[in-house]
Amino acid sequence: MTLSVLVVGGAGYIGSHMCHALADAGMRVTVLDNLSRGHADAVAGFTLLEADIRSEADVRRCLSIERFDLVMHFAALAYVGESVSDPRPYYENNVAGTLCLLRGMLEAGLRRMVFSSTCATYGAPVALPMDEAHPQVPVNPYGWTKLSAEQALRDYAVAYGLESISLRYFNAAGCDPDGRATERHEPETHLLPLILREAARLQAGGDPEETALVVFGDDFPTPDGTCIRDYVHVSDLCRAHLLAGRRLLAGQVDGAEAYNLGNGQGYSILQAIASARRVTGQDIRYRVAPRRAGDPAALIGDGALARRVLDWEPEWTGLDEILSTVWARMKCDGLGVSR
Numbered sequence: 001m002t003l004s005v006l007v008v009g010g011a012g013y014i015g016s017h018m019c020h021a022l023a024d025a026g027m028r029v030t031v032l033d034n035l036s037r038g039h040a041d042a043v044a045g046f047t048l049l050e051a052d053i054r055s056e057a058d059v060r061r062c063l064s065i066e067r068f069d070l071v072m073h074f075a076a077l078a079y080v081g082e083s084v085s086d087p088r089p090y091y092e093n094n095v096a097g098t099l100c101l102l103r104g105m106l107e108a109g110l111r112r113m114v115f116s117s118t119c120a121t122y123g124a125p126v127a128l129p130m131d132e133a134h135p136q137v138p139v140n141p142y143g144w145t146k147l148s149a150e151q152a153l154r155d156y157a158v159a160y161g162l163e164s165i166s167l168r169y170f171n172a173a174g175c176d177p178d179g180r181a182t183e184r185h186e187p188e189t190h191l192l193p194l195i196l197r198e199a200a201r202l203q204a205g206g207d208p209e210e211t212a213l214v215v216f217g218d219d220f221p222t223p224d225g226t227c228i229r230d231y232v233h234v235s236d237l238c239r240a241h242l243l244a245g246r247r248l249l250a251g252q253v254d255g256a257e258a259y260n261l262g263n264g265q266g267y268s269i270l271q272a273i274a275s276a277r278r279v280t281g282q283d284i285r286y287r288v289a290p291r292r293a294g295d296p297a298a299l300i301g302d303g304a305l306a307r308r309v310l311d312w313e314p315e316w317t318g319l320d321e322i323l324s325t326v327w328a329r330m331k332c333d334g335l336g337v338s339r
């Protein structure tokens with residue numbers, strides 16, 4: 001029997017990669033997305049339902065199309081800095097939208113969800129690497145919205161028998177090595193794509209002195225003063241979702257579970273720039289600006305629980321290799337803005 005999966009937020013960066021991973025695994029894929037931050041052409045070939053999870057009518061319509069075996073919920077606003085300057089849409093999309101989706105699922109009798117959570121639910125680290133028992137005290141509104149959704153999943157498991165796995169990703173990076181999907185945020189605010197855009201500008205003959213790359217803060221309590229993040233390849237994230245989905249479908253989940261998806265290795269911003277210099281051969285420069293609000297100094301994930309319980313083994317553990325997947329794609333695209 002072909003399993004049918006609803007990929008909510010499937011037209012975005014990670015969701016569009018997930019669609020291919022599910023199809024590769026022989027599953028039927030339906031995408032629900034309002035295209036606010038996603039792209040219809042990113043899911044060409046898949047059924048796309050243009051709908052908003054904040055709308056009860058939209059959710060009901062989509063969930064009545066067929067009986068989905070599983071819901072994978074990627075839809076959210078996900079920029080840390082923006083969540084500080086404009087938190088309202090974050091609460092509306094990530095909390096109210098998730099509650100509306102969950103209400104529709106309960107009404108439709110659907111009780112299995114894989115949820116995109118984040119290490120931003122932990123806040124400032126009290127220990128590194130962070131495991132799942134680390135206190136969850138977010139330091140930005142985005143983290144609070146994701147923690148609220150996790151809490152709803154825990155409460156709904158007890159009260160309504162809704163089974164879920166929250167996957168707390170560290171920083172998603174890279175793109176499909178087969179070139180079928182990529183990261184395409186507009187505006188792009190993520191560090192790694194911006195570093196590679198700067199490399200592409202230099203390769204096209206741009207002046208290194210006129211760098212567009214800005215490092216937000218070099219006065220953090222880290223060895224080189226810049227923020228440290230744990231970068232996880234998007235293909236590894238997708239494999240974890242498949243494993244989580246299988247665990248739910250096999251009835252092995254009792255309630256609401258949560259797993260970190262991290263490589264356990266942190267790279268500072270300056271180390272990430274050095275890595276991109278190696279991969280691209282470009283003399284990437286940067287200028288330093290004040291800290292961005294809401295940024296913890298370091299986030300490094302202990303992925304041991306996901307390894308043990310889900311049997312998850314990341315394949316892409318080095319930042320050079322992860323960046324290479326994107327640079328190869330950018331070169332194929334003529335080094336324009338990454339598509």
Ligand SMILES: NC(=O)c1ccc[n+]([C@@H]2O[C@H](COP(=O)([O-])OP(=O)(O)OC[C@H]3O[C@@H](n4cnc5c(N)ncnc54)[C@H](O)[C@@H]3O)[C@@H](O)[C@H]2O)c1
Nearest residue numbers: 009011012013014034036037038052053075076078116172
């Ligand atoms: N990118 C990362 O490093 C990272 C790390 C940890 C967690 N996450 C989480 O993973 C998920 C996917 O992240 P991404 O980087 O692919 O983001 P993205 O912005 O590329 O994708 C999110 C998708 O959700 C859609 N969406 C947003 N609000 C919606 C709504 N109300 N109704 C329907 N669709 C809506 C957008 O149009 C977009 O296609 C998010 O939930 C994010 O919080 C991302």
Ligand SMILES: O=c1ccn([C@@H]2O[C@H](COP(=O)(O)OP(=O)(O)O[C@H]3O[C@H](CO)[C@@H](O)[C@H](O)[C@H]3O)[C@@H](O)[C@H]2O)c(=O)[nH]1
Nearest residue numbers: 078079080118120170171189190191214215216227292295
């Ligand atoms: O032009 C830039 C952009 C970012 N940064 C810094 O680089 C680091 C990484 O930033 P970014 O790539 O924006 O990722 P995060 O803010 O860590 O957030 C991502 O990773 C989180 C998990 O850590 C996810 O939950 C979020 O959805 C996702 O956007 C941070 O210290 C930023 O301040 C810069 O210095 N210059």
